[in-house]
Amino acid sequence: MTQKLTLKRPDDWHLHLRDGAMLKAVLPETTRHFGRAIIMPNLVPPVVTSAQALAYRDRILAALPEGSEFTPLMTLYLTEQSDPDDIAAAYASGLISAVKLYPAGATTNSASGVSDFDKVRPALEKMAEIGLPLCLHGEVTDAEVDIFDREAVFIDRVLDPIRRATPGLKTVMEHITTKDGVDYAKSQDNLGATITTHHLVINRNHILVGGIKPHYYCLPVAKRETHRVALLEAATSGDTRFFLGTDSAPHTDLLKENACGCAGCFTATNTMSILAEVFEKAGALDRLEGFTSLHGPAFYGLPVNDTTLTLTKGAPVTYPSKIEVGAETVTVFDPGFPLHWTVTA
Ligand SMILES: NC(=O)N[C@@H](CC(=O)O)C(=O)O
Numbered sequence: 001m002t003q004k005l006t007l008k009r010p011d012d013w014h015l016h017l018r019d020g021a022m023l024k025a026v027l028p029e030t031t032r033h034f035g036r037a038i039i040m041p042n043l044v045p046p047v048v049t050s051a052q053a054l055a056y057r058d059r060i061l062a063a064l065p066e067g068s069e070f071t072p073l074m075t076l077y078l079t080e081q082s083d084p085d086d087i088a089a090a091y092a093s094g095l096i097s098a099v100k101l102y103p104a105g106a107t108t109n110s111a112s113g114v115s116d117f118d119k120v121r122p123a124l125e126k127m128a129e130i131g132l133p134l135c136l137h138g139e140v141t142d143a144e145v146d147i148f149d150r151e152a153v154f155i156d157r158v159l160d161p162i163r164r165a166t167p168g169l170k171t172v173m174e175h176i177t178t179k180d181g182v183d184y185a186k187s188q189d190n191l192g193a194t195i196t197t198h199h200l201v202i203n204r205n206h207i208l209v210g211g212i213k214p215h216y217y218c219l220p221v222a223k224r225e226t227h228r229v230a231l232l233e234a235a236t237s238g239d240t241r242f243f244l245g246t247d248s249a250p251h252t253d254l255l256k257e258n259a260c261g262c263a264g265c266f267t268a269t270n271t272m273s274i275l276a277e278v279f280e281k282a283g284a285l286d287r288l289e290g291f292t293s294l295h296g297p298a299f300y301g302l303p304v305n306d307t308t309l310t311l312t313k314g315a316p317v318t319y320p321s322k323i324e325v326g327a328e329t330v331t332v333f334d335p336g337f338p339l340h341w342t343v344t345a
C-alpha cells in the first residue's frame with residue numbers, strides 16, 4: 001500500500017539565497033517545495049538599509065522560476081549604525097518581516113555585526129514597540145569560550161539580558177543546536193526557535209570521526225548526541241515555539257573542501273524528504289505539518305499557506321549529490337540514510 005502525506009505547503013523560516021549566479025542556481029531548490037522563506041541578509045555587503053532590502057527582493061523576484069508563487073520575506077542586517085526609523089519604515093511598508101542580529105565575527109559574513117549590544121538598544125526598543133521580530137544568531141565570539149559552549153554562553157550573557165531589558169521584543173533563536181537552547185525556548189513566551197534539518201540528523205561525530213567532513217560543518221557547529229536528541233524531541237513535540245528554519249547555506253565545493261572551509265550545509269534540495277524520514281522514525285509523522293507549515297506562520301502572525309504539498313512513501317529515492325553553479329558545484333547535504341519519502345504533488 002502506498003502511503004501518502006499531505007501537508008499545508010511548508011515555509012522556511014531561515015534561508016540563505018545569496019546573490020547573482022548562486023541565487024539563480026539555488027532558488028528553484030527552495031521554490032519547488034516552499035511557499036515562503038525568511039531571507040537572510042548576510043550578503044557582501046550586507047543588506048542593512050531598506051533600500052538595499054528592496055533591491056535584493058527585486059533580484060530574488062527576477063530570479064524566480066517561471067510560474068513560481070514563492071514569496072521572499074525580507075530581513076535587515078542589524079549594525080551598530082542601523083537607523084531605527086529606517087527599520088520601522090521598512091516594516092510599516094511591508095518590505096521586511098524581521099531584523100537579523102549577528103554578533104560580529106560569529107559566522108559567515110558577520111563582520112558588520114554587533115559588538116556592543118548597548119549600541120543597538122534604541123533599534124531593539126523600536127522593534128518591540130512596533131512588533132517587529134528579532135532573529136538572532138546565538139553564539140558568543142569570545143576567543144576563550146569553547147566553540148561547543150558558545151550557544152549556551154550566549155543565552156546567559158546576551159540573550160537573557162536582552163529579553164529582560166526589552167520584554168516586549170518578539171525574538172527568534174535561530175538554528176538552535178543545544179538542549180540549553182531548547183530549555184530556554186521552553187521557558188519563554190513571545191519567543192520562537194528555528195531548528196535546521198541537518199541538526200536533527202548529525203552530531204559532532206559525523207563531522208570528525210573517520211576523517212573531517214567539510215559538508216557537515218556549519219555554525220553553530222553540531223554538538224554531541226544528547227543535544228541532537230533534545231532538538232529532535234523539541235521538533236517532534238508539537239510545541240508551537242519550534243519551527244523549521246533550514247539554514248540552507250550554499251557555498252561552492254571549492255570553498256567547502258578547503259584548508260579553511262566555509263560554514264554551512266546546503267539542504268534545500270532534500271529537506272522535505274529528510275524531515276519526513278526523521279519524523280517517521282520518531283513516530284511523529286502527524287506532527288511534521290506543525291513543524292514545517294503551521295507554527296512558523298503563527299509566530300510571525302501570517303496566514304498558513306492555502307496550497308498543499310504531498311509526499312509519497314516508496315522505494316528509496318535519490319537526489320543529485322551536487323547542483324551546478326556556473327562552472328562550480330554545491331554539494332547537497334547527505335543525511336547518510338536512505339530516504340523513502342518523496343514530494344509527488
Ligand atoms: N549556518 C552557517 O554555517 N552558515 C551561514 C551563516 C549562519 O546562518 O550562521 C552562511 O551564511 O553560510
Ligand SMILES: [Zn+2]
Nearest residue numbers: 107137219220
Ligand atoms: Zn547563523
Ligand SMILES: [Zn+2]
Nearest residue numbers: 016040247249
Ligand atoms: Zn543561516
